[in-house]
Amino acid sequence: LFFLGRYDIVKGPPIHQSATCVVVKATDAKMSEYFEEKYEENAGEGVEQVDKDKFREILSKMELIPFDDSTIDHLFKRADVDGSGTISKDEFVEFCLSEIGRHVVLKFMRNKDQFRREVDCRRMNHLDSKYVVGSIRSHDTTSDPELVQSLKDSILQEVGADMSFLEKDGVSVEEYCNVLVMPFGDRNLDTIFRSERPDMITVRALTKEIGEAIAYLHRQGLLHGDLKMLNVVRIYGRLVLIDLDASAQVGDDFAGEKYSSGILPPEMIYQLADYEEKEKYVSYFKHENEEEQRKRAPKFSTNPTIRGYAVRSFVGYGIEESFQHPETGKPVILRKSVARTENFSMYDLVRADTSFDVWSFGVLLYTMCTKESLFRVNNDDDITDGNSMRQLYHWGEYEVESILERNIQDNAAKALLKRILQRDPKKRPSMAAILQDPFFGGTNTDLSELKEEIRKTQTLVLENRQVMQNGFSKIHESLKRVMSYQEAANISLLKEIIQGGKSPKYFAILPAAEEAEQEKGFSGFMSKMKKAANPISFLKTKARLCFVCPLSLQPVLGTDGEAIGYDIDMPKDWIKKYGPAILIGLKIVQVGLAVGRGFGLPLPSLSGAEEELLETSDLFAEMQGLLVEEMGGDEEEDGLADVLLEQFTDQIDSEASAEGPPADMTDDHRARIQESYDGIGSLIEDEGFKD
Numbered sequence: 001l002f003f004l005g006r007y008d009i010v011k012g013p014p015i016h017q018s019a020t021c022v023v024v025k026a027t028d029a030k031m032s033e034y035f036e037e038k039y040e041e042n043a044g045e046g047v048e049q050v051d052k053d054k055f056r057e058i059l060s061k062m063e064l065i066p067f068d069d070s071t072i073d074h075l076f077k078r079a080d081v082d083g084s085g086t087i088s089k090d091e092f093v094e095f096c097l098s099e100i101g102r103h104v105v106l107k108f109m110r111n112k113d114q115f116r117r118e119v120d121c122r123r124m125n126h127l128d129s130k131y132v133v134g135s136i137r138s139h140d141t142t143s144d145p146e147l148v149q150s151l152k153d154s155i156l157q158e159v160g161a162d163m164s165f166l167e168k169d170g171v172s173v174e175e176y177c178n179v180l181v182m183p184f185g186d187r188n189l190d191t192i193f194r195s196e197r198p199d200m201i202t203v204r205a206l207t208k209e210i211g212e213a214i215a216y217l218h219r220q221g222l223l224h225g226d227l228k229m230l231n232v233v234r235i236y237g238r239l240v241l242i243d244l245d246a247s248a249q250v251g252d253d254f255a256g257e258k259y260s261s262g263i264l265p266p267e268m269i270y271q272l273a274d275y276e277e278k279e280k281y282v283s284y285f286k287h288e289n290e291e292e293q294r295k296r297a298p299k300f301s302t303n304p305t306i307r308g309y310a311v312r313s314f315v316g317y318g319i320e321e322s323f324q325h326p327e328t329g330k331p332v333i334l335r336k337s338v339a340r341t342e343n344f345s346m347y348d349l350v351r352a353d354t355s356f357d358v359w360s361f362g363v364l365l366y367t368m369c370t371k372e373s374l375f376r377v378n379n380d381d382d383i384t385d386g387n388s389m390r391q392l393y394h395w396g397e398y399e400v401e402s403i404l405e406r407n408i409q410d411n412a413a414k415a416l417l418k419r420i421l422q423r424d425p426k427k428r429p430s431m432a433a434i435l436q437d438p439f440f441g442g443t444n445t446d447l448s449e450l451k452e453e454i455r456k457t458q459t460l461v462l463e464n465r466q467v468m469q470n471g472f473s474k475i476h477e478s479l480k481r482v483m484s485y486q487e488a489a490n491i492s493l494l495k496e497i498i499q500g501g502k503s504p505k506y507f508a509i510l511p512a513a514e515e516a517e518q519e520k521g522f523s524g525f526m527s528k529m530k531k532a533a534n535p536i537s538f539l540k541t542k543a544r545l546c547f548v549c550p551l552s553l554q555p556v557l558g559t560d561g562e563a564i565g566y567d568i569d570m571p572k573d574w575i576k577k578y579g580p581a582i583l584i585g586l587k588i589v590q591v592g593l594a595v596g597r598g599f600g601l602p603l604p605s606l607s608g609a610e611e612e613l614l615e616t617s618d619l620f621a622e623m624q625g626l627l628v629e630e631m632g633g634d635e636e637e638d639g640l641a642d643v644l645l646e647q648f649t650d651q652i653d654s655e656a657s658a659e660g661p662p663a664d665m666t667d668d669h670r671a672r673i674q675e676s677y678d679g680i681g682s683l684i685e686d687e688g689f690k691d
Helices: 031-043 052-062 072-079 089-099 112-125 147-156 189-196 200-219 275-284 290-296 354-370 386-393 397-407 411-420 431-435 448-463 465-470 473-484 486-498 521-532 535-539 574-599 606-614 616-631 640-653 667-686
Strands: 007-009 021-028 103-109 137-140 178-183 232-235 238-241 269-271 299-301 307-311 316-324 331-339 506-511 542-548 565-569
Touching: 007 103, 031 052, 031 089, 052 072, 072 089, 103 112, 112 137, 112 178, 189 200, 189 232, 200 238, 200 354, 200 431, 269 386, 275 307, 299 386, 307 386, 354 397, 354 411, 354 431, 397 411, 411 431
Parallel strands: none
Antiparallel strands: 007 021, 021 103, 103 178, 137 178, 232 238, 269 307, 299 307, 316 331, 506 542, 542 565
C-alpha cells in the first residue's frame, strides 16, 4: 500500500520529529514520470532532442541538481550516452534517475501558514539548489483530497515509518496533512558533527559552504530565520540549507514567529517586568498546542535575582496577496503571515534583518569549534533555563571576551567570532564580509602595520647591527609583536612568499646534504637537522643557508618541496667563526617548531612528521651542545658560547622580556656576535645573493 498511490514509506522511526513537523524517508514509485514531465514541460512540445543550453535550462528550472559553469559540461557528457551531442528524453530520464534517484523525504508539516511560506518562498524565488535543497512537489488537502484518508490508512496498517503518535495526545491526523516532497540528503550537519568529528580544517570547509548558502539567501532578500545544524544537510557532497518555514522578507516581515531560542540574537529576548506581564505573555499563546506552549513558556533566572525572560515571538495568521510572477508575468496568489497583535503591546517585534542569520551562524561556528553549545539547549536547540536566557539578554563585551578567550583555541576563529557575536546588530559584519575573513583564507585585513613590523624584524635579525647594541630583548619583543599579527595575515604573507615577493626571512645554517641523500619537504628539512647533529657533518666545507618564515618560525618550502635558501662555501673553521649566528638560527627554528605545534600552525605533512617532532627537543639539545663544544665552551676564556645559549634561551622562552642587554654579556661578547653576522653577510655577498 503506497501513500497517495506513489510513496513507499521506509519502515522504522521518522528521520526527524518535532512539535511542528515529521520527516520520513520514502521511495517515489513514479519518479520516472516526474522527470518525463519536466523534460516535456521545458523542452517544448514534440521536441525529441535537446542541446547543452536547453539541458542546462531544464536542470535550472528543476532546482534539484546543483551545477555551475565548471560542471555543466561534465554533466552533459554523462547524460549524452550515445555521444550524439544532444540528449533525448529517455537519456534525460536515465540521467536524472542516476543523479537523483527515487529516494525522497516527506515532510509532514503541522502549521499550514508555515507550509505555505516554505512553498511560496521556493516558488517565487527559484532558489539555486547549490545553496538550498530543492522541492519536488507539495501535497495538501486542497490539491489532494484523498490525502487525509491515505495517511490514516498508512498509520492503521502500520505501513512504513511509525507515525502512530499522530493519533495520541489529542493530535489530529488532519493537522499534518501539509506535505513537502524533497530529495533525500546524505546526512544533516548535526549527524556529521557528532559522527564524523570534523577537525578544524574540515570545520573551515563546512562552515564556508554554509556561509555561502546564507549569503546567497541574503542576496535574494531573504532571511533564513532558523539556522542550526539540523537545518543543514549534505546533498551531492555539498552542504545546503533546508527548512524555510521560518524565512522572512528582509526589512518587510517580522522575525520570530517560528524560532529556536538557542540560536537567537540578544535583540530577540525580552525581560518581563513583573508577574502580570508573565501572565499576559502566556495568555497570548494559549491557543497554540501544548508542545508549542511549553516551548514558548518564559524562563526564570535565579542568579542574582529572580527575573523572567521570553522570546519576542508572535502568533501569525495568513492573508492572501496577489503578486505578478517575475518570469511569467501571470498573477500569483501568495499566502502571507501577519502578526496577530490586537490587545498585545508588551514589546516591539523585530524586523527581519540579515544580522539575525549572522548571529546564528556565529553560534553554529562556536559549536563546531568548541564541540559544545554556546548556551544550555535541548535537542531542538531551545534554551532550557532562565540563567542562560538571562546571559543572552545581557550579552555584551564581557561575555564575548571571557567566553571566547576561554573556549576558542583557534586564533583566527576567535577573531572572527568576536566580530560576529556583537550585541549591536549594526556592528555584525555581513555574510559577504565574513567569507572574506582570514579564517576562510580571505584577505580582509590591513597588512600595512604588519609589513612595517616585518621590515623592522628584517633590520633586527638579518643586518643585526643595531640589535646587538641594544641586546636580545628587542629580538624577543619583535617576535612577540609579529606573532600577534599571525592570525590576521599568516595566509596572506605565505602566499606572498610563494609568489616570489621580497618578504624578509630568518635563516638557519646547516651542513649541505649529499645529493643522493636529499629528501623533499618538511621531512627533508628535519632529516637535515638530524644529520647536522652529527659532528662529522659540521666538518664539511659546504653549507646550506635556509630561510625561516618570520611568522610561523618554520622553514619556507619552495614549489619543489625543498627548503628555500642557498648553498655556500664555508672556511674550515666556519663553526667556530660563525657559531653565534648558527646557534641563533637553530634556536629560532626550535622555537618555531614548538610554537607551530602548540598553536596549530599549518606544519607541512604534519601526520608524517609526528615522531620527528617528538624528538625535536633532544635533537636541538645535541646540536646546541655540539656548537658550544666547537666554539670553546667552558674551556674558552670568555665563555661566549655558554653565555649566548643561556641568554638567548631565556629571552625567547620567557614570558617577560628583559630590559636592556643581558647582564652577563660583555662588550667582547657583543663584538664576537657582530663579527659572526658580518662574516655571514660577506659570504652571501660573495656568492652574489645580496637580496
